């Protein structure tokens with residue numbers, strides 16, 4: 001079984017090409033593979049297949065809005081084995097993998113996700129790195145809520161980018177005090193407001209067109225970046241300035257991406273790096289079972 005390993009601003013993924021949809025991605029298999037001691041280690045897993053093949057195999061009940069049977073589909077799993085609707089950094093790595101492997105020859109194509117179609121533009125592939133823009137679709141405002149992080153309560157904006165986020169902009173945080181925040185424990189959030197869990201972003205206000213952000217991801221823990229989270233962060237930071245549109249550079253522990261919001265829709269531009277490829281032991285994988 002072949003794999004690749006890649007990351008987008010150090011949000012890292014195991015990429016599993018499975019064009020005939022033969023793999024049974026049980027919770028145990030995904031979580032063991034993503035574990036940094038028992039497996040390869042990653043924040044998430046990206047299965048590569050066509051949308052129609054996933055539907056035929058029963059992985060998808062229906063094709064999400066705007067996704068055709070022949071479109072590529074990013075079947076995304078969090079490190080704990082749970083399924084999530086979307087992954088912004090994952091789509092960049094997924095698109096890069098398709099171009100680098102020769103599975104896709106065009107620079108512009110659609111990547112399907114459970115949140116719907118996510119068209120991509122691969123601007124450049126140079127060796128192990130690529131520069132990719134993802135059309136992230138609509139950014140929906142869910143209203144205000146709070147999260148408590150290490151005993152401090154932050155107020156934020158609930159935002160749906162296909163998956164749920166609570167983006168908390170703090171006027172008093174600097175890049176340095178943000179970096180010092182203890183994010184080892186999961187933030188406490190309103191479970192009635194976010195019935196399916198939430199990804200929590202803490203960020204500074206906009207300064208010189210940029211914010212600094214950290215994130216605690218649903219199904220993973222603190223990661224060094226979250227693409228959908230950067231879109232939510234940009235939307236909340238613009239809102240804090242009474243703006244609904246604009247371009248925001250979002251600095252995360254793993255690097256920097258650019259989010260542009262126009263007309264209630266967002267694009268995300270940033271890097272992808274493919275660091276390794278190899279094979280997973282079939283006997284080990286089979287023994288993990290269901």
Ligand SMILES: N[C@@H](CCC[C@H](N)C(=O)O)C(=O)O
Nearest residue numbers: 084087088089163226227228
């Ligand atoms: N890292 C991702 C988001 C992955 C899904 C998230 N943990 C969730 O459960 O919604 C990104 O880059 O967007």
